[in-house]
Amino acid sequence: xxxxxxxxxxxxxxxxxxxxxxxxxxxxxxxxxxxxxxxxxxxxxxxxxxxxxxxxxxxxxxxxxxxxxxxxxxxxxxxxxxxxxxxxxxxxxxxxxxxxxxxxxxxxxxxxxxxxxxxxxxxxxxxxxxxxxxxxxxxxxxxxxxxxxxxxxxxxxxxxxxxxxxxxxxxxxxxxxxxxxxxxxxxxxxxxxxxxxxxxxxxxxxxxxxxxxxxxxxxxxxxxxxxxxxxxxxxxxxxxxxxxxxxxxxxxxxxxxxxxxxxxxxxxxxxxxxxxxxxxxxxxxxxxxxxxxxxxxxxxxxxxxxxxxxxxxxxxxxxxxxxxxxxxxxxxxxxxxxxxxxxxxxxxxxxxxxxxxxxxxxxxxxxxxxxxxxxxxxxxxxxxxxxxxxxxxxxxxxxxxxxxxxxxxxxxxxxxxxxxxxxxxxxxxxxxxxxxxxxxxxxxxxxxxxxxxxxxxxxxxxxxxxxxxxxxxxxxxxxxxxxxxxxxxxxxxxxxxxxxxxxxxxxxxxxxxxxxxxxxxxxxxxxxxxxxxxxx
Amino acid sequence: xxxxxxxxxxxxxxxxxxxxxxxxxxxxxxxxxxxxxxxxxxxxxxxxxxxxxxxxxxxxxxxxxxxxxxxxxxxxxxxxxxxxxxxxxxxxxxxxxxxxxxxxxxxxxxxxxxxxxxxxxxxxxxxxxxxxxxxxxxxxxxxxxxxxxxxxxxxxxxxxxxxxxxxxxxxxxxxxxxxxxxxxxxxxxxxxxxxxxxxxxxxxxxxxxxxxxxxxxxxxxxxxxxxxxxxxxxxxxxxxxxxxxxxxxxxxxxxxxxxxxxxxxxxxxxxxxxxxxxxxxxxxxxxx
Numbered sequence: 001x002x003x004x005x006x007x008x009x010x011x012x013x014x015x016x017x018x019x020x021x022x023x024x025x026x027x028x029x030x031x032x033x034x035x036x037x038x039x040x041x042x043x044x045x046x047x048x049x050x051x052x053x054x055x056x057x058x059x060x061x062x063x064x065x066x067x068x069x070x071x072x073x074x075x076x077x078x079x080x081x082x083x084x085x086x087x088x089x090x091x092x093x094x095x096x097x098x099x100x101x102x103x104x105x106x107x108x109x110x111x112x113x114x115x116x117x118x119x120x121x122x123x124x125x126x127x128x129x130x131x132x133x134x135x136x137x138x139x140x141x142x143x144x145x146x147x148x149x150x151x152x153x154x155x156x157x158x159x160x161x162x163x164x165x166x167x168x169x170x171x172x173x174x175x176x177x178x179x180x181x182x183x184x185x186x187x188x189x190x191x192x193x194x195x196x197x198x199x200x201x202x203x204x205x206x207x208x209x210x211x212x213x214x215x216x217x218x219x220x221x222x223x224x225x226x227x228x229x230x231x232x233x234x235x236x237x238x239x240x241x242x243x244x245x246x247x248x249x250x251x252x253x254x255x256x257x258x259x260x261x262x263x264x265x266x267x268x269x270x271x272x273x274x275x276x277x278x279x280x281x282x283x284x285x286x287x288x289x290x291x292x293x294x295x296x297x298x299x300x301x302x303x304x305x306x307x308x309x310x311x312x313x314x315x316x317x318x319x320x321x322x323x324x325x326x327x328x329x330x331x332x333x334x335x336x337x338x339x340x341x342x343x344x345x346x347x348x349x350x351x352x353x354x355x356x357x358x359x360x361x362x363x364x365x366x367x368x369x370x371x372x373x374x375x376x377x378x379x380x381x382x383x384x385x386x387x388x389x390x391x392x393x394x395x396x397x398x399x400x401x402x403x404x405x406x407x408x409x410x411x412x413x414x415x416x417x418x419x420x421x422x423x424x425x426x427x428x429x430x431x432x433x434x435x436x437x438x439x440x441x442x443x444x445x446x447x448x449x450x451x452x453x454x455x456x457x458x459x460x461x462x463x464x465x466x467x468x469x470x471x472x473x474x475x476x477x478x479x480x481x482x483x484x485x486x487x488x489x490x491x492x493x494x495x496x497x498x499x500x501x502x503x504x505x506x507x508x509x510x511x512x513x514x515x516x517x518x519x520x521x522x523x524x525x526x527x528x529x530x531x532x533x534x535x536x
Numbered sequence: 537x538x539x540x541x542x543x544x545x546x547x548x549x550x551x552x553x554x555x556x557x558x559x560x561x562x563x564x565x566x567x568x569x570x571x572x573x574x575x576x577x578x579x580x581x582x583x584x585x586x587x588x589x590x591x592x593x594x595x596x597x598x599x600x601x602x603x604x605x606x607x608x609x610x611x612x613x614x615x616x617x618x619x620x621x622x623x624x625x626x627x628x629x630x631x632x633x634x635x636x637x638x639x640x641x642x643x644x645x646x647x648x649x650x651x652x653x654x655x656x657x658x659x660x661x662x663x664x665x666x667x668x669x670x671x672x673x674x675x676x677x678x679x680x681x682x683x684x685x686x687x688x689x690x691x692x693x694x695x696x697x698x699x700x701x702x703x704x705x706x707x708x709x710x711x712x713x714x715x716x717x718x719x720x721x722x723x724x725x726x727x728x729x730x731x732x733x734x735x736x737x738x739x740x741x742x743x744x745x746x747x748x749x750x751x752x753x754x755x756x757x758x759x760x761x762x763x764x765x766x767x768x769x770x771x772x773x774x775x776x777x778x779x780x781x782x783x784x785x786x787x788x789x790x791x792x793x794x795x796x797x798x799x800x801x802x803x804x805x806x807x808x809x810x811x812x813x814x815x816x817x818x819x820x821x822x823x824x
Contacts, residue, residue, distance in 0.1 A: 199588075294602075347761030379764055388761040392606030393586035395761070 061107055061114040064159045064497070073160045074530050076142040079119050083139060087121055090131045094122035094169065105164050108157045109150045109211075110418075113497060115158025117144070122169045126244060126252055126283040132165060133281065133527075134250025142527045145277040147219025148190065150211040152418060153496025155276045156219065159531045167218050170283065173197055182241060182258045184286040187218025203289040206239040210404045218282040224274030226492040228404075231453035232325035232360065236273055239288045243269040245280035248523035258286045271518070276494050277529040279522045293325070293360030295367050298399045299375065301387040302351030306429050309353050311383045313452055316357050319374040323367050326358040329452040331432065333445055334406045341412040342405055344398075347388045353429075355452065356403050364391065406449050406458075413444050413462035417471065419478050422488040425455040431481060432459055438477065442470045456491040479505045495533040503535055573627040573746075575618045576686035577652065578677055579611040579634050581643040582697045595795045597666065598697075607643045610692025612650075612759040614752040617722060618690050619651035619760070626724050629653050631684055635673055637661045641775060648770035649762030655775035656680065660787065664780075667789035670698070672780070674706035679783040681711055687747035688729075693718055694751075704751035714744040718753040 065071065087095045096102055097119055106115045123129045136143050142162040149156045158164060170188035177183075178201050185194065191212040195204055207220065209227035219225075221243065224236050233239065242257035255269040271279050303309050313327055332352050338344045348354070361367040371389065378384040390396050410416045423431060432448030439446060443461045450457040459478065463470055479489045483505040490499050490506075503512060516534060519526070583589065583598070584606040590599045607615075621627040632647035634640040635658040644655035658676055660668055681689050689711075694701035708715035716722075716731035720739065723730045733740045734753050744750075762770070780787050808814045818824040 345758060348763065375764055376768065379768065384764070387764040389764070389767065390761070391604075392584045393604050394584050394606060394609075397586050 061111055063116055064113050064154070064157075065116060068159075068497075071159065071531060071536075074142060074526065075140070076162075076527065076530070077140045078161065079141060079163065083135075083141065084119065086135055087119065087132070090135065091121055091123050091128050094124070096120040096122070102164070105146060105149065105166060106157055108152075108154050110152055110154075110416075113154030113157050113159075115144075115164075116161050117158035117164045118161055120164045120166055122166050124169045126170075126246065129165065129170075129246045129281055129283050130250045130252050132163075132250075133246050133248060136163060136527055137249045137525060140525055140527065142530050144529050145218075145222070145281040147188065147216035147222070148211065148214040150215045151219070151223060151496060152420075152493045153490070153498040155223070155494055155496030155529070155532050159497060162530070165281065167216060167281075167283075170218075171216075174284065176201065176203075177258065178203070180258070180260070181289045181291070182286055183289050184242075184256065184258060184284065185217060186284050187216060187221070187282045189217050191215050191217060191220065198289055199292065202292050204292045206233040206288060206290055207236060210407060217285055217287065221273050221282050221285055222275065222277045223494045224492075226451070226454070226456070228326055228328065228400075228451070230451065231327060233290055237270060240269065240273055240285055241288055242286040243272050243282055244284035245269075245272045245282050247280045248525065248528050252283075253280060256284055256286055260288070271522075274494070276496065276533055278519060278533055279528070281528070291362075294362045295360070295364035295391070296325075296393075296396055297359045297367055297371055297389060297391045298396045299357045299371065299387055299389045300347060300399050300402070301355045301357065301378065301384045302348040303353045303355065303383070304351055304385050306353060308383050308385075309355060309429075309452070310425070311381075312355055312357075312378060315377060315381075315383060316374060319377065320357075320359055320370055323359040323361040323370060324357070325360040326356070326451075327453040328356040328358075328403045328450070329428070329457075330354040330356070330403060330406065330449040331429070331447060333447040334449040335402065337413070337445060337447060338402055338405050338409045341409040344402055344405065346402060347399075348386050351385055354402075356399065358396075358400075403449070406447070407460075410445075410447065410460050410462055414464040415462065415466050417461045417463075417474055418493075419459040419474075420450075420456065420491050420493045421459065421478070421482045422454070422456050422491040423482060424485055424487065425452075427485060428452065428455060428457055431457060431478070434481065435459060435461065435474070435478065438473050439470055442467060442473075454491070476502065476505075482506075497532050500531075500533055501535045503533065573621060573688050574629045574631070574684065574686045575621060575627045576631050576633060576677070576681050576684060576689045577611070577615050577618045577647065578673070578689070578691040578703065579615060579632050579643050579647045580608040580692070580695045581605050581634060581636050581640045582608045582695055585609065585696055591796055591798050595797055597793065597796050605639065605643075607646050608692050608695045608697075609759075610694060610696075610752055610754070611643075612692075613754065613756050614690040614692050614750075615647050615650050615652065616757045616759040617719075617750075617752055620757065621688075621722075621724075622651060624724075627688070631656060631686065633658065633677065633680060635660050635668065635676060635780070637665055644775050645770055646762060648773045648775075649767045650760060651766070652773070654773055656684075657775050657777050658783075659777060659779055664787045667791070667793075668787060669789070669791050670700045670702035670706055671790060672785060672787055673703050674710055675785045676780060676783050677703070677707045678710035679785065681707070681747075683783075689713075689747075689749045691749070691751050693753050701751075704749055708749035711747070711749070713747050713749050715749045715751070716742055716744045717751040719750050720753050720755045722750060722756070 102117060102120045105120055106117050121132055123132060143165050144158045144162045145165045146156045147167050167188035170186035172186045174184040181203055191205055198204055207225060207227040208229050209225055221236055221240055226235060242255055244256040245253050247253055272282050301312060303312060316324055316327060332350060335346050335354055339346055359367050359371055390399055429448060432446060436446045439461060443463050445462045447460050448457050461474060479502045482489050488506050489502045495503060582605060584604045587604050592599055618630045622630055630652040631654055632644050632652035633656045634644050641657050644657055648655055689707060691704045704717055705715060716733060718734045719731045720734045721732035728743050728745045729748060731742050731744060733742060808817060
């Protein structure tokens with residue numbers, strides 16, 4: 001990736017009005033002062049195609065502080081040797097300062113955001129996290145809690161030189177109650193490993209996502225991760241029964257209940273679910289885990305009109321009802337990208353739209369009968385042009401792989417602009433059609449895929465490398481399009497730093513004001529994951 | 537004695553002076569043989585390869601109850617090859633065979649959905665099934681090949697549960713047919729098959745005359761998924777049920793499985809800081 005040419009820097013600087021110096025005497029933390037609407041520059045939108053970021057590659061990603069010149073570093077202290085000594089006292093040898101050790105933690109998965117964090121701390125217990133935060137709060141040192149670092153909006157990496165608190169070593173499973181299905185574990189447990197530990201007991205996590213091999217439950221909770229099972233099992237707001245979090249001042253908030261029902265006062269744990277580490281660092285959680293289904297079947301269906309897609313979805317809901325566990329959507333472009341870039345085979349021919357319908361139940365014969373009658377009905381009524389069914393785990397996995405790997409396959413194209421939005425279901429695909437028209441032949445590909453069941457479409461536009469024209473055509477036009485139909489500008493991915501400018505597209509002024517007030521109450525010095533979620 | 541009536545030879549005996557007649561009759565005979573492959577494909581129901589295998593607590597075998605089964609991957613490849621031969625109009629009929637309990641019918645249904653014309657289920661249950669060996673299966677396959685007048689038997693090279701790699705070879709021996717095992721490419725040339733085999737040193741090309749037995753290796757083809765229209769059609773295709781005794785095969789076990797164990801748990805490795813430390817540790821453990 002070439003370094004930013006000077007004419008682009010000039011162009012970018014010219015676009016921004018001057019940033020007002022914040023007034024520190026205001027009741028709200030200084031960095032909340034409404035400055036300009038300096039939107040993040042175009043480089044930030046481009047997800048660069050690199051599967052694993054080695055240190056060398058990481059160094060090629062420009063620093064966020066350079067890329068967003070209008071962003072001023074908050075009034076935080078800088079880490080000194082004295083601070084390092086204190087950290088070493090608090091977490092013993094688990095303080096990393098070598099650039100080689102830290103670089104991977106300074107860059108996010110998509111290779112777009114790179115911070116300049118100098119210190120990486122790896123606590124093992126809640127007490128250590130509490131001590132770290134108490135100290136940081138006292139010294140006014142900004143901190144970024146980091147889980148698996150698989151986020152897609154730059155929310156898990158520093159912007160300037162924030163202290164990185166990695167939760168990776170907090171990976172103990174504390175308890176599992178087989179009868180109620182409640183798992184209590186530390187926040188650093190990797191989702192795949194949790195599932196591995198639950199499997200012998202016939203349980204599984206209520207959510208699953210493509211990054212399960214790296215993402216941690218604490219991060220999932222902090223971002224209210226959706227995933228591929230949400231249609232059936234609901235989202236984390238419902239499945240997380242308790243959260244233990246450390247507040248900015250080091251206080252440990254113990255909401256770690258394992259009770260299904262507890263209406264005693266305000267449900268504070270909900271504050272930490274989806275707040276992206278800005279209200280507290282999640283250190284442990286109790287999660288309600290459903291049983292692993294005895295029988296899973298997957299049907300991949302090909303349709304040639306979107307009306308057919310909606311009819312199929314409707315029929316699936318009616319005829320499968322309680323066994324329906326996922327309805328995923330892919331368009332021809334997304335199927336082509338996995339075929340071309342990853343050499344996966346699609347069992348069906350070329351169709352305009354593909355639907356992946358999954359059923360989960362306890363009785364294979366019962367599910368098969370329902371699924372077969374649905375498929376017969378779909379074929380008879382012409383709602384589907386072709387399809388295939390799989391009940392064996394190996395085939396189920398290969399069919400799922402077609403959907404799960406679209407994001408990975410897109411990276412191989414080079415530069416990916418990612419949008420994850422919720423739109424009304426009747427207009428689900430319209431955004432992709434309009435984008436294709438708007439972007440024209442400048443982009444390599446415009447693909448749309450996503451969770452049809454939740455009306456959440458992932459719009460991705462790829463180019464060989466960052467293309468200013470394409471980017472300008474896309475933003476803020478995509479977000480404006482979504483705002484016009486009262487959708488969500490970020491269905492699952494959160495705001496992080498990359499989407500913070502569009503917070504008002506899906507929230508009114510008073511709503512955002514209350515959010516800021518809460519933040520001010522819980523983190524008055526603003527040390528937890530600063531520069532994220534809220535626009536300046 | 538002559539499994540297929542040899543028109544060519546017969547005509548030449550009658551009128552050796554009528555050269556064109558002989559040539560015409562011979563090529564008709566060859567044409568008759570060419571489009572007339574009746575293919576017998578063996579498909580085995582095995583534990584799906586994506587499932588985690590668990591050994592029974594008494595070490596007598598692996599847990600199969602309630603575990604997801606599917607068609608052996610190599611049998612899928614064999615089935616796919618048969619279907620491709622039919623699509624090329626080289627085969628006129630494909631018969632899918634499976635030996636096993638009632639659930640083996642699901643595997644045959646999958647084969648029918650892939651393109652087989654009819655199925656044969658040889659029912660073997662319980663202890664007899666657990667103790668069934670490739671020799672038993674080959675005897676059944678050989679008898680079936682003769683009864684069904686098949687001239688091509690395609691099997692997977694091995695099953696992923698037994699890993700015996702014997703059934704194809706034994707079937708060929710019992711039938712006294714030529715065999716081309718580990719096939720990665722099969723082409724029909726006149727009245728024989730040209731088969732490219734995967735062997736340790738690379739690839740070997742052999743010519744086998746028909747009838748023959750082929751065993752499919754991984755790179756022979758990529759099996760198709762059964763699509764909905766074919767799945768619907770398959771429901772109407774017939775599966776004939778038999779018992780091993782119908783073929784005169786005695787299923788008395790010839791092998792006894794003494795025990796099945798998990799492989800040893802992998803020991804954690806140790807990280808060392810220097811070569812000296814490595815050597816010291818190797819010496820300590822008595823390895824050096």
